[in-house]
Amino acid sequence: MFPKGTKRKFSDSGDEPAAGGEDVNQPSSVAVRMLSSYSLQRQSLLDMSLIKLQLCHMLVEPNLCRSVLIANTVRQIQEEMTQDGTWQIMTQALSAANAAAQCSADRLVATEVLCRQTEATQGEQVLKPFPAVGSEGCPAEEEVVVEEEGEGGVTMSTVSPQAPTSYLPGTFGMDPCWEEENGEDEEEDEDSEECGSGSEEGDSDRLVEDSRTAEQVFGTFEIKNPAPSPDPALEELFSDVDASYYDLDTVLTGMQSAPKMGPYDLLESLSSHGPSPLSSSTSCRSDLNELDHIMEIIVGS
């Protein structure tokens, strides 16, 4: 339980002796520092919140109010962790673990949680997106923790090579969506179980893994300014639809005519690393053109 209004004293973390005089950047000293009760509770709350946000875009229709409140809670925690210096420690540990780009610790978590399919389709330069899935296929933490290049990122909404923010390549696109998107009912059960079990992992493993998960989600959170779509078909599509009822700058999962993927399909495809992500993105483009045509008819332009 969170004690009412009590603030963790900064000295708490300083009291924990670094085990065996190891390098402060090593994960184990991170583990030690974070062992203070309040930090643990706060971390647990953060993990819980991130899981909830992941769950969000697996439901058929995520509740926007709930998503906003959870995202605000995550931001609040991140702000506090930044102030306490814990955030820096965590990100340093991560950057030590991951030789690639560093995550800027000063940047606050944005609440951007849109699924931008357009970026996804060109985001394949950085990641292989999984357009057919939209943002539905967000498998549970355990299955997703991979940092290899080319992992099918689910709807890397805001990823682009020009993105000014730092972004870990291969970060799995944990992209909580504000807008409705594809959801798999089967995933619900799976992930609701996950929710509870997330806190049961061993401490040290959990801390590192959760940090990485947090990194994965925050990575997506931090992208603020998505690069404009170079795809003329998509741009045209957007310009048409601006005046329409639906905000197409939100979820475009409906654009994919590929059959809806079940959660297990997604995992299979991910593990196969194969050409499937690529091929579905090429089929995506032809679908986009088709949809473009349909939209023109609807909008009457």
Added chain:
Amino acid sequence: MLKYTFKGVGGGNDFQWCFSQVKGAIDEDVAEADIISTVEFNYSGELLATGDKGGRVVIFQREQESKNRPHSRGEYNVYSTFQSHEPEFDYLKSLEIEEKINKIRWLPQQNAAHSLLSTNDKTIKLWKISQRDKRAEGYNLKDEDGRLRDPFRITSLRVPVLLPMDRMVEASPRRIFANAHTYHINSISVNSDHETYLSADDLRVNLWHLEITDRSFNIVDIKPANMEELTEVITAAECHPHQCNVFVYSSSKGTIRLCDMRAAALCDRQSKFFEEPEDPSSRSFFSEIISSISDVKFSHSGRYMMTRDYLSVKVWDLNMENRPVETYQVHEYLRSKLCSLYENDCIFDKFECCWNGADSAIMTGSYNNFFRMFDRNTRRDITLEASRENSKPRAILKARKVSTGGKRKKDEISVDSLDFNKKILHTAWHPKENVIAVAATNNLYIFQDKIN
């Protein structure tokens, strides 16, 4: 006849609540579609409408008081049942649109028929409910079976007579207000001009004319240009009961904005801004979530409004923006359990609240099928339970108590024993009498005051 001599909320005074009726299946296994999602009395209290997750609307009508049983008030019996909304599929977003009825609001009665607005996440429908209990017989131009008579055969004229028939109640959709909301509709509210109504979703509020379905005016839009910057959503909205140019909307950050439609076409800038300053001593990571307002209701007088957040109900004077005039704790014992409630998502439950006809009492729901009533004058409060165990006809409801300390008295229930799956989110109070309707999952309980 106004009967709300509300001497006390309960306990020690003449006034007590009794069980009257319960509607719905007794089965332990609750079908999801049967879960009641909204309850609303009409303006006279004669009709009581419920909507459920399956998209159905059930309307109950109060029977006339019987001369044979003068001590029993009129009972509510089913008047009409119809499927208001069906599940839909949004092809553009590849998403299902739930058929769950989020809100029902009655229109003022203008003729023999009754009309109501019902809405799901995306579409509002105006339903007309009309009844026929007479039919005409003895037409000149047609036979009894409806065939036209040969005009040359008609040798005499007669006046058709009206004969009673079995009452037939028919519900027909008269208007469908669609395609105006990108986000999920959380509120509808009929304006006092009886011509317009507003509908609110997470980010926008639209104004409609009841006769016009292909157009609506957007009067509030809080969608940021960059969705990344979204930190606040609209949670509820309501028209002022008397001033047709005034409405309010509440937010997930615990604020209420009162807007005047005469000021501007787009009411993004509020006329009044109601917010209670946060108590720094009780700040936690959950402060914002529990401050999110789940319901806002004007008093019948129009002088006050009431808001419901997770732990409390607040009464605001429209003339005072910086703090509420009254605050009632609904279940303060949950404050130490917020982390668990966050984990199991209960912290996001949206409880509604309602006024009694005289604005002297307010009611709202809680967990374990408990609901709470507060008397604004005596400052008394009472906790009652809607359960099958207390369902003997005219049985007086016993006050319930949740024990917060270590020692649990007899008949008290400890916080850890509360059933958080039994939540009372929707309640309604008869506009004129002390009759209340309480929705407990798939059952509708009707309670009324004891006849002395």
